[in-house]
Amino acid sequence: MLVAVAAALVATPGPAAADPGSGFPTQLNAADMLLLNGVRQAGLWEIPAGQMAAQRGSPKVRKVGTMIADQHVQLDQLVVDAANKLGAAIPSTPTAEQQGWLNEMQKAKGVQFDQIFVTRLRAAHGKIFPVIGAVRSSTRDPIVRKLADDANIFVMNHMKMLESTGLVQYERLPPAALPPAQDTSALAIAQANAGLRGPVSTTVLVGVLIVMLGVASVTVIRMVRSRG
Numbered sequence: 001m002l003v004a005v006a007a008a009l010v011a012t013p014g015p016a017a018a019d020p021g022s023g024f025p026t027q028l029n030a031a032d033m034l035l036l037n038g039v040r041q042a043g044l045w046e047i048p049a050g051q052m053a054a055q056r057g058s059p060k061v062r063k064v065g066t067m068i069a070d071q072h073v074q075l076d077q078l079v080v081d082a083a084n085k086l087g088a089a090i091p092s093t094p095t096a097e098q099q100g101w102l103n104e105m106q107k108a109k110g111v112q113f114d115q116i117f118v119t120r121l122r123a124a125h126g127k128i129f130p131v132i133g134a135v136r137s138s139t140r141d142p143i144v145r146k147l148a149d150d151a152n153i154f155v156m157n158h159m160k161m162l163e164s165t166g167l168v169q170y171e172r173l174p175p176a177a178l179p180p181a182q183d184t185s186a187l188a189i190a191q192a193n194a195g196l197r198g199p200v201s202t203t204v205l206v207g208v209l210i211v212m213l214g215v216a217s218v219t220v221i222r223m224v225r226s227r228g
Contacts, residue, residue, distance in 0.1 A: 043076035
């Protein structure tokens with residue numbers, strides 16, 4: 001069976017090859033690169049994982065694995081094309097952790113394989129999903145923005161596919177990582193609207209305000225005395 005699976009993986013499409021030298025270098029921030037690397041890294045292990053599921057899973061898992069593998073081939077080509085246009089270098093091999101997941105699946109069979117496949121892929125998609133949204137909302141690069149739009153569709157569909165197996169253990173999913181509470185003070189709002197962070201600290205501003213109130217009070221007192 002191992003020989004048959006290996007032969008099937010060789011015969012089916014794999015990740016595309018990136019050629020960062022063919023594009024034009026551009027200024028990408030850390031968030032942009034996080035998306036490029038994250039989407040690329042996902043394809044490098046989820047393509048063989050889906051192909052493995054297509055061979056070894058139950059009928060329902062086989063169907064899901066086939067669709068996920070095929071769609072990740074498409075998404076992988078999109079991220080490679082984007083990286084080439086941007087002149088960005090992206091990974092070419094799975095991480096040690098991802099390779100460990102593939103090895104784990106390789107050793108499993110039957111119901112155990114189905115559960116490991118769904119659990120690992122659903123957790124991975126849950127991690128990249130908020131990254132896509134965060135980068136999409138802030139990136140200034142149109143190529144990265146388009147990749148985020150495409151990746152969002154693929155990842156959402158994959159989560160739904162995995163959930164359709166009935167094997168997702170929702171109670172074991174990590175809690176959502178919520179952004180920190182925003183500062184809604186008048187000063188923070190003014191700074192946000194101005195698009196700048198003032199060089200003067202809050203303490204200094206309060207001190208200036210107190211001095212101004214003192215000067216105003218003295219002026220009023222003198223005016224009252226002069227009239228008297």
